[in-house]
Amino acid sequence: MGGCCETAGLGSVVLMSINEKPKLEATLITGRTIEQGVEKEYGKSSREYAESVAVCYIDAEDMKKLGVKEKTNVQVSTRFGSVVVKVLKSPRTPHPGIIFIPYGPWANSIIDPETHGVGMPSFKGVPATVEPAADKPVLSLTELLNAQFGKV
Amino acid sequence: MSVVTAVTCPVCGCLCDDIELTIHDNKVVKVKNGCAMCEAKFMGYSSEHRLLKPMIRKNGELVKVSITEAVKKAANILAEANYPVLYGWSNTSCEAISVGIELAEEVGGVIDNTSVVCHGPSLLSIQEVGIPSCTLGQVRHRADLIIYWGSNPWSSHPRHIERYTAFSHGRFKKSAWKNYVTKIKALVGRKKVQSAIKRLFVKEKIPSAVALSNFRHTPYLQTGKNSRKLIVVDVRRTKSAEIADYFVQIEPNKDYELLQALRALVRDQELEVDNVAGVPVEYLEEIVDAMVSCDFGALFFGLGLTMSGGKMRNIDAALSLVRDLNMRTKFVIMPMRGHFNVAGANTVFTWQTGYPYAVDFSLGYPRYNPGETSVVDILLRKESDAALIVASDPISNFPRKAAEHLTENPLIAIDPHMNVTAQVADVVIPSAFAGIEAAGTAYRMDHVPIPLKKVVEPPKGVLPDETILQRILAEVKKLKQANVREEA
Ligand code: SF4
Numbered sequence: 001m002g003g004c005c006e007t008a009g010l011g012s013v014v015l016m017s018i019n020e021k022p023k024l025e026a027t028l029i030t031g032r033t034i035e036q037g038v039e040k041e042y043g044k045s046s047r048e049y050a051e052s053v054a055v056c057y058i059d060a061e062d063m064k065k066l067g068v069k070e071k072t073n074v075q076v077s078t079r080f081g082s083v084v085v086k087v088l089k090s091p092r093t094p095h096p097g098i099i100f101i102p103y104g105p106w107a108n109s110i111i112d113p114e115t116h117g118v119g120m121p122s123f124k125g126v127p128a129t130v131e132p133a134a135d136k137p138v139l140s141l142t143e144l145l146n147a148q149f150g151k152v
Numbered sequence: 153m154s155v156v157t158a159v160t161c162p163v164c165g166c167l168c169d170d171i172e173l174t175i176h177d178n179k180v181v182k183v184k185n186g187c188a189m190c191e192a193k194f195m196g197y198s199s200e201h202r203l204l205k206p207m208i209r210k211n212g213e214l215v216k217v218s219i220t221e222a223v224k225k226a227a228n229i230l231a232e233a234n235y236p237v238l239y240g241w242s243n244t245s246c247e248a249i250s251v252g253i254e255l256a257e258e259v260g261g262v263i264d265n266t267s268v269v270c271h272g273p274s275l276l277s278i279q280e281v282g283i284p285s286c287t288l289g290q291v292r293h294r295a296d297l298i299i300y301w302g303s304n305p306w307s308s309h310p311r312h313i314e315r316y317t318a319f320s321h322g323r324f325k326k327s328a329w330k331n332y333v334t335k336i337k338a339l340v341g342r343k344k345v346q347s348a349i350k351r352l353f354v355k356e357k358i359p360s361a362v363a364l365s366n367f368r369h370t371p372y373l374q375t376g377k378n379s380r381k382l383i384v385v386d387v388r389r390t391k392s393a394e395i396a397d398y399f400v401q402i403e404p405n406k407d408y409e410l411l412q413a414l415r416a417l418v419r420d421q422e423l424e425v426d427n428v429a430g431v432p433v434e435y436l437e438e439i440v441d442a443m444v445s446c447d448f449g450a451l452f453f454g455l456g457l458t459m460s461g462g463k464m465r466n467i468d469a470a471l472s473l474v475r476d477l478n479m480r481t482k483f484v485i486m487p488m489r490g491h492f493n494v495a496g497a498n499t500v501f502t503w504q505t506g507y508p509y510a511v512d513f514s515l516g517y518p519r520y521n522p523g524e525t526s527v528v529d530i531l532l533r534k535e536s537d538a539a540l541i542v543a544s545d546p547i548s549n550f551p552r553k554a555a556e557h558l559t560e561n562p563l564i565a566i567d568p569h570m571n572v573t574a575q576v577a578d579v580v581i582p583s584a585f586a587g588i589e590a591a592g593t594a595y596r597m598d599h600v601p602i603p604l605k606k607v608v609e610p611p612k613g614v615l616p617d618e619t620i621l622q623r624i625l626a627e628v629k630k631l632k633q634a635n636v637r638e639e640a
Contacts, residue, residue: 031455108550145572149555149576
C-alpha cells in the first residue's frame with residue numbers, strides 16, 4: 001500500500017487480509033502528552049508511567065473500521081519493529097489515518113532510527129499498520145526491556 | 153513549616169520562576185502557581201523510584217556499593233574506553249554541564265546533549281539562516297499575533313500560553329483569556345439552545361459540527377487594539393488548537409510545502425492550486441492577512457516541525473518565512489525548548505567548545521559534524537565502546553537500534569531516579585535533583601539565565617551532579633597520570 005504521504009489526508013485505508021482480519025494503514029506520530037509528562041516526574045518504573053505511554057490513540061472512525069474497542073490490545077507494526085499497546089479513542093478527532101503513541105520505550109521500538117545526516121531519528125510521520133491483537137499481551141516495562149536487551 | 157517564594161520550576165523550557173513552595177520537615181508539602189507537571193515534580197521527586205545508593209553490576213545483578221567504589225569504577229570505564237559517549241545534560245545545571253565537557257575532553261570522547269533528538273535540526277538551520285528572536289518578556293508585553301507550529305504547549309509547556317503569550321497580561325497587550333471564557337460560555341449556551349430545540353423537534357437534526365466550525369473559524373479577538381490573536385498549525389487537533397482563533401490542520405510531513413506557500417503569499421504571489429498540504433488556499437490567504445497586518449508577531453515552533461519529514465529544511469523555511477514577514481511588519485521566531493536546561497546545555501557547550509551539541513574530542517580538539525559526531529549516529533554505527541549518561545533516559549528515548557548498542561557496552565548512569573537507563577546500566581550513581589536539592593543556573597528557552605534554588609536537603613549521601621562529575625574527573629586524571637608514570 002501507499003506510503004505515509006499518500007495514505008494520510010486521503011483518509012485511512014483498511015485492508016482485509018485472507019483471514020478477514022482488518023488492518024489499518026496509518027501514519028505514526030509520537031509525541032508528548034501531559035499524562036506522560038506528569039507520570040515521568042514520578043518515575044519511569046511506575047505502573048502509571050507504563051499505562052500512560054503503552055497506548056495508541058486512534059480516530060474513532062478508524063477504530064470502527066478496525067473493529068476494536070477502547071482499552072483492547074492492538075499490534076502496531078512499522079518497517080522497524082512491532083509492538084502491542086492498548087487502544088484509546090483519540091479525544092481530538094477527526095484525524096483519520098493518523099495514530100499517536102506517546103514518547104516512551106513502546107513507541108521507540110517501532111520508530112525510524114535513520115537520522116538522514118542530521119543526527120535525529122524520525123519520531124514523527126512513520127508509515128505503520130495497526131491490527132487487532134486481543135490475544136497478545138501488552139508487555140510490561142521489564143518484559144519489554146528483557147525482550148529487547150535481555151538485561152534488566 | 154516555611155514558605156519559599158520565587159522558586160524556579162525545573163521541568164520544562166518555560167522555567168517559570170514564580171513558584172511558591174511550602175516546606176515541612178525537609179519535604180515539599182504544597183506547590184502554588186505551578187502546572188500539573190511542576191506539581192508532580194516537586195511533590196513526587198522523592199517517590200519510591202528514587203535512587204538512594206550507588207550500585208555496580210556484578211554477575212548480572214546491580215549491587216549496592218560505596219560512592220567511592222562507584223566513582224572509581226566509572227572513572228575506570230571512561231579512562232579505558234577508546235571512544236566513550238557522554239550524553240544527557242539538559243536536566244541538570246550549567247555548572248554540572250561545564251564539568252561534563254571537561255571530562256569529555258579529558259577522556260577523548262564525544263559529548264552530546266538531548267537537543268540532538270529534539271531541536272538539533274533547528275540549531276543547524278539557525279546556524280545557516282540566522283534567527284530573528286527576542287525574550288519572552290517582549291512577547292508577553294508586545295506581541296499581538298502568536299503562532300504555534302507543530303507544538304502543543306497545552307501539554308508540553310502548560311504555562312507558556314498563560315505566562316508569555318495569548319493568555320498573559322502584558323503591559324501593552326491584554327490577555328485573551330476573558331474573550332476565551334466568553335466564547336466558551338457562548339458556545340455552551342448555543343449547545344444548550346441546540347439541545348433544547350432538539351428536544352422540542354426531535355426529528356430535526358442539528359449538526360454539532362456547525363458550532364465547532366463557527367468556533368474555529370470566527371476569530372473572536374479581531375476587535376480591540378490591545379487584543380491578541382492565536383494561530384495553531386498541527387497535524388492533530390490538540391488542546392492548544394481548540395483555543396486558537398485559527399487552526400490549520402496540516403497533512404503529516406507537509407510542513408515545508410505549507411511554509412513555502414505562505415512565503416509566496418506574504419510576497420503577494422498567486423498560488424495556482426486550491427489546496428496546499430490539505431489546507432484550502434483561501435484559508436491560507438486569511439491567515440497571511442492576519443500575519444502581515446499584526447504589529448508584532450511571534451512564531452513558536454515545536455518538535456512537530458523539527459521531527460517530521462524535511463527536518464532542518466522545515467526550519468529553514470520557517471526562519472525564511474519570518475525573515476520575509478519582517479519586510480512587512482515585526483516578527484520573531486523561537487523554538488519551544490523541552491527540558492528545562494536544554495538551552496543551557498547548548499549555551500555552555502558553545503562557550504566551552506564552540507559548538508552547541510555533538511562535540512567530538514577524539515582527536516584532542518573539538519570537532520562538530522552532526523550526522524557523524526551525533527550520538528544516535530555513533531550508536532547506529534556501533535562505534536562507541538562505553539557511555540556515561542547524566543540526567544537523561546536514552547534507553548527509553550532512543551530508537552531501539554540505538555539503545556541496543558548502549559546496553560552492549562559498559563554503561564554509567566547518573567540520575568536521581570531509577571529510570572530505564574539506570575535499570576540496564578553497569579554503574580548507577582544517584583544524584584540530587586537540580587533545582588530542588590541542588591542550586592545552580594539554567595537557561596530559559598529564550599536564553600535568559602535563571603537561578604535554580606535548593607529548597608530541601610538531598611537524602612543522606614546523595615551528591616549533586618556537579619560534585620559527582622568532579623570526583624570522576626579527578627579520578628580519571630589520577631589514572632592517566634599513573635599510566636604515564638608506568639610507561640615512563
Ligand atoms: S510550564 Fe513548565 S516551567 Fe512552568 S510550571 Fe509548568 S512545567 Fe514548570
